[in-house]
Amino acid sequence: TVKSPQLRAALRRSRELAGATPGALESFLAVRGARTLALRLERAQRTAMVLAARLAEHSAVTQARYPGLPTHPTHAVARAQLRGFGTIISFDVRGGAAAADQVCASVRLIQHATSLGAVESTIERRASIAGQEHLPPSLLRLSVGIEDPGDLWADLEAALRECR
Numbered sequence: 001t002v003k004s005p006q007l008r009a010a011l012r013r014s015r016e017l018a019g020a021t022p023g024a025l026e027s028f029l030a031v032r033g034a035r036t037l038a039l040r041l042e043r044a045q046r047t048a049m050v051l052a053a054r055l056a057e058h059s060a061v062t063q064a065r066y067p068g069l070p071t072h073p074t075h076a077v078a079r080a081q082l083r084g085f086g087t088i089i090s091f092d093v094r095g096g097a098a099a100a101d102q103v104c105a106s107v108r109l110i111q112h113a114t115s116l117g118a119v120e121s122t123i124e125r126r127a128s129i130a131g132q133e134h135l136p137p138s139l140l141r142l143s144v145g146i147e148d149p150g151d152l153w154a155d156l157e158a159a160l161r162e163c164r
Contacts, residue, residue, distance in 0.1 A: 040119060041084065041087070043146045044087040044144050044145055044146050045068075045084035045085060045086060045087055045144075047144050047145075047146070047147070047149040047152065048066065048068070048085065048086065048087050048088070048089055048144040049066070049068045049085060050149045050153070051089060051142070051144060051152060051153060051156065052064055052066035052068060052069055052089045053069065054153055054156075054157075055089065055091050055156070056069055056071070058157070058160060059094075060094050060095075060160040060161075060163060060164055061091050061093055061094070061160070062092045062093065062094055062138070063091060063092045064089065064090075064091040065089065065090045065091065066085060066088075066089045066090075067082075067085045067086065068085030068086075087116075087117070087143060087144045087145075088116065088141065088142070088143055088144070089141075089142045089144065090139055090141045091139070091140055091142070092136055092138040092139050092140070093138050093140060093160065093163055094138070094163075094164075095138065095163055095164075096137050096138050097125070097127065097128070097137035097138060099138065099163040099164075100125045100137065100138050100139070101125060101128070102159075102162055102163040103123070103140060103156075103159045103160060103162070103163050104123055104124065104125055104140070104159075106158065106162045106163070107155050107156065107159045108155055108158075109121070109147060109152060109155040110122065110123050110142070110152065110155050110156065110159075111123070112124065114129070115143060116143045117143065118145055119145045119146045121142065121143060121144050121145040121147055121152055122142070122143045122145075123140055123141070123142050123143075124140070124141050125137075125139065125140055125141075126139060126141055127139060142156075
């Protein structure tokens with residue numbers, strides 16, 4: 001039994017929202033996904049590094065933020081402490097909110113959605129979401145999936161051309 005009323009209430013609320021135990025299918029899918037997690041993460045991180053480097057050099061991008069880039073303020077710490085640099089890239093586009101929205105609307109392979117850690121790449125303009133207005137209006141967040149790096153770059157580059 002849980003003696004703390006606060007902890008008991010928190011556990012009850014968690015059970016109400018998520019369920020007390022996962023179903024058989026959910027358990028099977030979690031185990032199956034865990035078997036390939038390292039491969040998927042390795043692929044997505046490698047692709048993220050390629051895309052971040054290209055975005056950093058693109059004329060429509062004013063700033064690319066990714067800990068794998070040597071120009072990132074925490075690059076040295078990330079290199080020393082991590083086995084990879086992650087799958088999230090943020091970058092600013094020239095032209096403000098309108099240009100950022102155009103990029104999101106123009107991508108075809110990359111999904112315009114709020115999601116992290118999927119096998120599909122997603123892009124979003126965080127400042128367009130209620131409560132996130134403090135972020136720069138030209139900031140885009142790209143969650144890199146496991147698609148082919150060349151295909152993702154072709155999609156991004158075409159979308160960046162359209163926002164000029």
